[in-house]
Amino acid sequence: MLQQILIHTPVYVWAILAVLVWRGTAALRDREMKVRSLFIVPAVMLALSLQDVGSKFGSSGLAYAVWAAAAAISALLVWKSGRSRTAPGSGPGSVIVRGSWVPLAMMMAIFFTKYAASVLLAVLPHARQDALVAAGVCALFGVFNGCFLGRLALDVAAVRDQRGLSTARNAFNAAG
Incomplete structure (x- = not known):
């Protein structure tokens, strides 16, 4: 049965997996990037998850409510317990992002949840009509997206604080 599942998996699915692995391994290393680039992976993962919720379970209020609750809770937990992975970059509008395995793990978690749910259905x-299945899948997507959104919020707050410190430092140096 596993062989049949793998054989009938469309080729584009493996291409998506390859892109996610490539992006995830790039996130293992420290890198300098524009602040706006911090939004790309969370936005793509958000779109993939919400598209999957809608296509698999329809526009059921329950599916989206479960997703939203799980996303809000996990984003809050990451926000409260995490720390930013950014430092000021070499130019305006850029930051240095510390490498981490978390983005790769989260991208793989979303991919394999989408894949497993697709196979199941x-x-x-x-x-598809089972509320427990819908709630479980949607909750998983919500948790994963909440982690991405919580990390993004931490990074954006750190960038804002770094800019505030930089502005204050420049004003102090100009006055002195």
Whole structure:
């Protein structure tokens, strides 16, 4: 059965996996990037998750409510317990982002959740109507997206604070 599942997986799915692995391994190293680039991966993962919720479970209020609750809770937990991974960059509008395995792990978690849910619904189409299946899948997507959004919020707040410190330092130096 596993062989049949892998054989019937469209080629584009493997291409998406390759791109996510490539992006995730790039995130393992420290790198300098524009602040606006911090939004790309969370936005793409958000779009992929919400598209999957809608396509698999329809525009059910329950599916989106479960997703939103899980996303809000995990974003808050990351916000409260995490720390920024950014430092000031060499130019205006740029930051240095410390390398981390977390983006790769989160991208793989979203990909494999999407894949497993797709396989489940292909093998057991009636599972689409099961509220427990919908809630479980949507909660997982919400948790993963909340982690991305919580990390993004931490990084944006750190950038804002770094700019504030830089402005204050420049004003102090100009006055002195």
